[in-house]
Amino acid sequence: MTDRPVARTRDEALVYLDLNPCECGSVETEWASGVVSVEGALVKCYEGDCEGCGAEREYLFTLPAREVMPVGWPTFGGPEPSQLLDAGEWMWLADLTAGNVPDDPEDARRALSMARSAMEEVLKFIPEGQDDVPAEAFWSVRGREVRAAEPPRFRRDRLLVVRDTYRDLAGG
Structure with missing residues (x-):
């Protein structure tokens, strides 16, 4: 199974997606997300079409060991440091x-x-x-x-x- 970084929350995943633009340079993508099974493991999938060039974009993230409950906006994660952004x-x-x-x-x-x-x-x-x-x-x-x-x-x-x-x- 491929190692995927953990996205602790939706807010953290969306920041990561904004910081990683499409190959055309655009960050404009309307993301749909859901939990899917990949290689027998549940992962969070974000997918959408780039508004700049129309390319299909997809990112898969490991689910956190413990769900992080939002405590206001934004909620990026629990007490552990991010694996997505340094x-x-x-x-x-x-x-x-x-x-x-x-x-x-x-x-x-x-x-x-x-x-x-x-x-x-x-x-x-x-x-x-x-x-x-x-x-x-x-x-x-x-x-x-x-x-x-x-x-x-x-x-x-x-x-x-x-x-x-x-x-x-x-x-x-």
Whole structure:
């Protein structure tokens, strides 16, 4: 059986799909999802047609060992770190959403909630008793580039300050 990464929640899977565009470069795809059996194992399947070129797209993810119940929006996962996005990609997502906060108050709250949740995901990569996100938590090109640009951003104390700031700006 092929090793597939675990998608802990729908929100996490959709972020991953947005960060992995079609070969034509478009991220515009209306995804349908469901649980299917592949090689005797149940997996979560996301499929849709690229709106840019019409190509059929499909991603298969392993189901988490324990279902993660949503606790607001977005809910990316439980206490364990992501297998889909590395620490640098979560930081990139936080930077992107916090750097483009809309004027509409409700849209601004959602953007800042997304940035806060992405920062929480970065923190999950720090092992107990450590102060920094370890090098092995950066496996993507984008993630390593984000880390290389400013490694001190991945210290626990800085991550907590930024996360708490996004939380406060989002109104809780």
